[in-house]
Amino acid sequence: MEIKQKKEKKEEIVRIYIMGREYKVPAGLTIMKAMEYAGYRFIRGCGCRGGFCGGCATVYRVKGDYKLRMALACQKTVEDGMYTSQIPFTPAEKPIYNLEELSPSVNVFLEYYPEIAKCVSCNTCTKACPQDLEVMDYVQAAIRGDIQEVAELSFDCIMCGLCAMRCPTEIVPYNVALLARRLYGKYVMPKAKHVEERIKEIESGKFDEEIRRLKETSMNNLKEMYEKREIEPE
């Protein structure tokens, strides 16, 4: 049996401008794959290729429009007449801190990122976000010291850097959000008691004997135990 997951077909071609230089590429490719088709081999500007790492931040403009738009090169389809340029690195500041010595206080953001106070609520960061997060709202929440709000609104952030690049007051929203989530996860969310208890049981050797028996039992026995194990219902 042959698995054939492709069909030869004639491709529609579009014209794109990679950093201003024109290339003809098949329609329907992502910006990333179109650049590769054109002959670029990425060292920077390409990480996960799946919308998770934020390594492929891109600025683009479409035909007949003056607006600069933001996207992830691995998640955006090329259009005819598109101009694109990548921003593989954002030279933003990340303060060094020891989480053990911090507390989830109302002022913690203003202490490490005092520039957030300068936010002019222009919403440019939100418009820049390729994840469609409410970036400005969480920056405002950070100014209020609302850690939970920042953590929850920013949770899907992939730290691509585009919000920081666009902010007219030099705020680095994604790093503020990182601090918020870490504080929230460490100090605010309730701890799981059952995890603690299980660790104690393991340390006391409670399961050692049973696992040893499994390791030593015959293959047939093991298979039978596996097949007969009870499955927790949905």
Added chain:
Amino acid sequence: MSKIKIVRGYPEYMRESIEAVEKTRDGRLKETFPHMSLEERDEILHKFHPDYKKEAKRPVKVGPNKGDLMPHEVADLLEAHPLIKPEDVDLSKADFDVDVLIIGGGGAGMTAALWANYSGVDAENILVVQKLRLGDSNSIMSQGGIQAADKSNDSPVLHYLDVIGGGHFTNDPKLARRLVLDAPLIIKWHEELGVMYDRETDGTMITIHGGGTCRKRMHSARDYTGLEIVRNLKDEVLNKNIPILEFTSAVELLTDEHKQVAGAVLYNMETQEYYVVKAKSTILTTGGFGRLHIQEFPTTNHYGATADGIVLAYRVGAKLRDLDAVQYHPTGAAYPEQIVGLLVTEKVRGLGAQPVNKNGEQFVYPREPRDVEASAIIRECYERNNGVETPTGMKGVWLDSPMIDILHGEGTIVKKLPAMLRQYKRFDIDMTQDPILVFPTLHFQNGGVIINENAETTVQGLLAAGEVTGGTHGKNRLMGNSILDYSVFGRIAGVTAAKRAKNAKIGKLTLNHVTKYEKMLKEADVTTDRKAPILLPEYRGEKVLSRALDIF
């Protein structure tokens, strides 16, 4: 060429099949297709799993695993010339002299770096080399979750049974034991770092099933579990001031006269300069091989998953295992074309979505072990011809995602699967309303470098952790056990490396193993101009490549 009419993200012709799926939905909500017995599993695997295709593999001709069957794509890399010649590199002076060198800055690498540091190695005596940016890895992409038996109805013993049964009883029992016993401790460490695992208001972890689990023990952080863990690890590595060399790859390990590993030769991908690192302990955390596109499958893996680690380890004589076993994830995106091969997390099935064919019929239990589930989907598309064909000629089956909100309440997908929802929204598909089309995709390197419980390879001075290693999962890994794997063994590798660094004496740096390897290739009559490791896949257009001149 006539344009295909697209209706809410799908070509109009696919809508007919979607209607069939909608029609059977009510009935299917009430019944789930039964499990397969072990015999049935065995049969379907032999007939339909890509791994059982004889033509896809060959015995490797050289080295410690000579004679072992491996996919051609892997054997090609082991039967290849090293990238550097000993005479090109000046080993008389090391550019870096460290206690612990960590090759690969994904989940395993960062975990090892932190635990080496916690175990007493000063940050400046650690060096992490990373091909891409720190954290750009398979680890950041994992979505579904991490297993740990920490609930009262569960136990590490049951987890152990699942790991071993899922691996078809081929696992190294010592590694499997360590994996399950250290799991709760890892969850606790993550809690302390600040990882926002999904929890009830009283702190109880929200856990669900994964393929092949007998208890609900999958812990997740929405469907960005890997992102959330990696963000924490990365911030912590930066806060500890652990030195990192980004856009730099290890291209060869170094040995000394005592035949122990003694560091590595690195290559700056941008400036093309090399660096020599002398290290008392070297930890290999380079991840897997998805970007080899074995049997031409698309892959879920990140850009740098090119099997470099197994090549480096093999050259210094480390033994490998189970590389014949490739994991194809049953549900890769089959449509739209832009995201073909990307992962549809198993959590989608964990939350109740069933795989159904073009007529809206179930054909498999939704959560068989991965290889079994993948085989059933291939059978449905290629033997029974019940798949849906896409405009580019891919076949796939539906994953009935709208069931999730029906089963667990409206808004569940928005809350629990934001990454998936976003992925499809970007291409105008609403998975809360319409099913999504899937087909197996190359996902995970089950086998790899042999390690023991201390994360030591068969060669002195070389440790390894994470996807680059083999044994823990045997021939088939279950979902949620590899985040766990890189955490458990990354931690152990860091601790062991720190211990070793206290007493290890490194002699004169050599590349003698490279000369020896070349000799072996010659004796085995391997004639090739292939070189390895390949560092990055080649995706440039054919036309450009055929016209490229090497003159600048």
